[in-house]
């Protein structure tokens with residue numbers, strides 16, 4: 001790789017990310033059912049109807065996985081704690097075995113010199129709360145804050161940072177309007193409610209974390225470089241609408257207490273009553289922003305379609321196994337825009353960036369190495385342009401359960417054989433390890 005640790009500011013953190021449902025194995029350790037366990041059983045929702053019951057069996061292999069992070073010379077590990085592992089019915093009864101697991105995980109990170117970056121909600125809504133409407137129910141804000149309190153009282157003294165939500169857009173829009181993820185709704189009223197309640201839950205959880213004396217609290221949002229597919233005014237309008245619903249809705253609510261007019265044009269009539277009253281709590285200060293970035297999105301107008309009357313256009317750039325264009329410039333653009341328009345000097349972390357490829361053991365992994373190299377360069381450029389970027393987490397440590405795509409899409413630095421569950425570091429693991437090896441003057 002062209003750049004190494006020495007090219008980054010002192011203290012810049014390199015790590016890898018995972019999420020509970022994608023690696024742990026939801027059938028182990030007394031975890032409750034979540035909406036992903038049941039969504040996976042719906043016809044056509046997930047490739048081969050695969051679910052996270054076993055996943056990477058990280059629940060039983062946690063120590064070996066943490067060893068792999070440490071052996072790569074990582075500084076930090078981003079993981080999520082599963083709500084349903086902590087509270088199997090989402091509220092009430094606590095699963096002590098689940099708390100013990102996260103206790104061991106955090107101690108295991110610290111013992112290996114890895115800073116634990118926790119995410120509270122990476123998509124597995126407990127089924128008992130899904131029964132009550134999940135993200136469409138305004139009470140979700142208090143349910144989530146209560147869960148945050150239970151887990152924080154156990155591990156909050158040792159985690160380095162806490163993110164409330166992972167990718168609010170996916171939680172709300174992708175899952176309640178496009179129907180691609182659990183709970184698989186395609187309903188504008190449900191979507192508008194989820195779009196607001198996910199922010200409300202973030203705000204309510206921030207309040208609770210502050211009450212518990214927690215610092216280093218923030219949120220992880222996903223951004224795409226949204227561009228019009230042509231110079232036409234209609235496509236420019238389509239891109240602006242998409243930018244508003246995807247990139248601006250959440251960060252504007254959190255940093256300014258407002259929603260973009262282009263998005264309210266569709267969601268406004270379906271919003272929960274008195275949503276304006278929640279905006280002050282939603283826009284309370286955060287300590288960091290996590291940015292997940294994968295690709296760009298070319299958008300065209302689709303007049304035949306209902307609001308937002310947009311359609312994606314397949315671009316000309318080289319694509320990953322997901323069919324996503326490789327576009328590192330978009331990461332630099334996203335980071336500088338966020339700093340300029342929204343977060344100023346607030347610490348920012350790239351909490352996810354990576355790519356899927358149909359890897360087999362022993363391959364050269366050149367596309368992924370080049371992908372990482374170019375995105376690290378984009379981050380370096382953003383820092384030169386004044387962005388207070390403090391760390392980068394590759395998605396993902398392991399090949400894992402890629403949601404609606406099942407186990408087919410391989411994002412890992414480490415290959416997982418899903419029959420034997422054997423782990424084999426890929427060439428990209430070794431390349432990143434060399435690039436982030438300690439600076440000469442640090443050793």
Ligand code: FCB
Pocket residue numbers: 019022166167170222292352395402403411
């Ligand atoms: C992000 C998710 C993560 C993973 C990657 C590929 O949207 O946060 O869980 O699925 O995409």
